[in-house]
Amino acid sequence: QAFFCLLLCIPWGSSCPPSCQCTERAGAKAVLCSSRHLEEIPKDIPRDVVFLKLDANSITRIPSNAFRHLSHLEEIDLSRNAIEKIDRAAFKGVAAGLRTLDLSSNRIRSIPKEALLALNAKLRLANNPWHCECALQEVLWEARLDLDSVRDITCHTAPREEYVGKPLLQVLDAGVNFCSVRQRTMDVAMFITMFGWFA
Template sequence: LFWLLLCFSPCASCPQHCQCHDHLGAMAVLCSSGELEEIPKDIPKDTVFLKLDANKITAIPSNAFKHLSHLQELDLSRNAIEKIDMAAFKGVADGLRLLDLSNNHIQSIPKEALIKLNAKIRLSNNPWHCECTLQEALWEVKLDPESVNEITCQTSVEEEYIGKPLLQVLDTGINFCNIHQKTTDIAMFITMFGWFTMVITYVVYYVRHNQEDARKHLEYLKSLPSTQVPKETI
């Protein structure tokens, strides 16, 4: 009866489709293959190991794990995650040691979501779009060395890098942020040129229109009958 009562509290608070048990003195919550479509909101606060792999989760909203201050390992692999909010991992930055986001549908991730994480991060087997935002995000993280070569450019701002491992591309010296800056500069130049052309066109139109009005006014004055003042006889 004593052991039943001791176990009752954590067991009763365990999320649906999950299993909660003590693992070497730490709370482990196992929700693998539970057909979950979103992250449970009733995960025990003392959770240290959390497995949410092989579900149908599509997004990680802000503050999804904020109450899990003891969390050390978080497995979100083999889901359908496409969107990760900037504050998705707020509250777990200090203690988190491992974050697994491999085998999802992630194309891009905001650097703000990862900037404070000290965890080893797995990002392999996602349909990454290789451009400045992704490069900036990867500058902020500690990637898992065992899976780093499986981060591949499925799409890219430069077609020649499609299908190649991202780190292999970066080793060539390519800087997607420079490409982005050049593209932005060109777009700004085109915009400014368009505005300049519009201004010049308006000025030319204005001058020509005024010249036409002045010409018509002069012709009108010429068409008026002339009046001569008679000379006074002395």
């Protein structure tokens, strides 16, 4: 009987990552790891977590399968970190169930389109040093961006100096197509190569 009581009386927080706090929000499991000086995503997050807050840390990368076993996950907050790299399979296993993914205020210059292919979540990407090019334009076409923050996606670098410092939406609204620019560049390079063959 004492053993049975021990099993029932262990709080949910006992399976929590040591630097985090585990609680319930609206009847769902939440893991709160905000402002804990984390340099990587904890590997011992409880599998039934629904809300995961990892904001205001020093995380630099989202590796492949970072959340693979967290099948109940609906919201991830990774804002205000130092994220520079997102692997192609970063959200494998949770992409379909996610509702919100906050990657704002990091150091992200580009993000692989493959990482977002199956993602149904509303994305927050504002306040990153984006390199405005075809890949980012394709992300905008295919991703569900949060409308409140999409205007804060600004070109930190770009193929042409005139786009630097401007909101990406403003550049695209002006008729710029980074993908066609890349295609024209490839066509010119191919033409030069072919010209060399026949010279």
